[in-house]
Amino acid sequence: MRATFSSILSLFFLFFAIFTFPQSSGDCSDFDHAQMADTRSGGIYDSPTSQNSLETESLARFAVDQHNAKQNSLLEFARVVKAQEQVVAGTLHHLTIEAVDAGEKKIYNAKVWVKPWLNFKELQEFEHAGAGDGPSFTSADLGVKKDGPKPGWQSVPTEDPQVQDAADHALKSIQQRSNSLVPYELHEVSDAKAEVSDDVAKFDLLLKLKRGEKQEKFKVVVHKNNEGTFQLNHLEADHS
Numbered sequence: 001m002r003a004t005f006s007s008i009l010s011l012f013f014l015f016f017a018i019f020t021f022p023q024s025s026g027d028c029s030d031f032d033h034a035q036m037a038d039t040r041s042g043g044i045y046d047s048p049t050s051q052n053s054l055e056t057e058s059l060a061r062f063a064v065d066q067h068n069a070k071q072n073s074l075l076e077f078a079r080v081v082k083a084q085e086q087v088v089a090g091t092l093h094h095l096t097i098e099a100v101d102a103g104e105k106k107i108y109n110a111k112v113w114v115k116p117w118l119n120f121k122e123l124q125e126f127e128h129a130g131a132g133d134g135p136s137f138t139s140a141d142l143g144v145k146k147d148g149p150k151p152g153w154q155s156v157p158t159e160d161p162q163v164q165d166a167a168d169h170a171l172k173s174i175q176q177r178s179n180s181l182v183p184y185e186l187h188e189v190s191d192a193k194a195e196v197s198d199d200v201a202k203f204d205l206l207l208k209l210k211r212g213e214k215q216e217k218f219k220v221v222v223h224k225n226n227e228g229t230f231q232l233n234h235l236e237a238d239h240s
Contacts, residue, residue, distance in 0.1 A: 056083045059121075060097050063110035066123035076100040079161065081107065090115035092124065098228070105165070105228045153204060158189040166203040166222040169230035174209070174218065177235075185210045190217070200225050206238065 057080055064077045082096035093112045098105055107129040113122045156163060171186050178184065191206040201224045209216050221234035 056080050056093075056095070059093050059112050059114070060095050060110070062121065063095060063097065063112050063123050063126055064099055067108075067110070067126040070123075073101075075108075078105060088113070090118075090120070096129065107228050153193045153195045156192050156194045158192045160192070162201070162224075163189060163192045163194070163203060163205065166224065166230060167205055167207055167220075170205065170207060170218070170220040170222050170232050170235070171209065173232040174220075174235065180211060182212045184216075187215065202233075 060080045061077050064075050067073065068075055076099060078098040078100055080095060081098055084094040086092040086094060091114050093114060095110045095112065097108045097110055099108055100106075109125070109127050109129050110123065111125040113124050114120065167186060167189050171184055175184050186207065187210045188208040189205055190208055193204040195202045195204075203222045203224070205220050205222065207218045207220060209218060217238035217240070219234070219236050219238050220232060223231045223233050225231070
């Protein structure tokens, strides 16, 4: 009987010790998460999701729609240039957005406050970026930034959105200068280089255009200023 009582008492203290003193790894994990939350609170960080994610794009479209409703404007969402987050009572999303205003692409800065647990979403700020913010670039253009390791003309991917926008502008300008009733079509950007100066981004492109059954090649230089406006600065036919 005494042996049985001693065994029960031993098991009691064993279970008491297990459930009273949690494993140290769990405590450290909880502490680390709390410390991380305190560290992030108030600071602005790059968004953990891609700037091209559906969630980020949805927030950007919401910002444009809300701005249009408040200001009675007709901006058209184009793309998200940059996305950052700030931990507040919820999350404040700092977005750099490219939108079309009367046919012209411009850059805007927006702040969207989100509290998911309350199903709350509100546009806090929406402003034109202005000249001081400089040209906007995608990740594919990082090698040509003026403060990069290799200044001057640098090769960039022909499929980059900035390159494609510059090529589209050149195509429209060529069409306007042409006397032909048959429109040009962009067949391919064969080569692309870019250079960034203090107030302008320059794109040196080799374009293959089609006009009916005929294919032509043009060398063009297109500038993009801080306001996001493109201008064709050089045009010549390439007969090579």
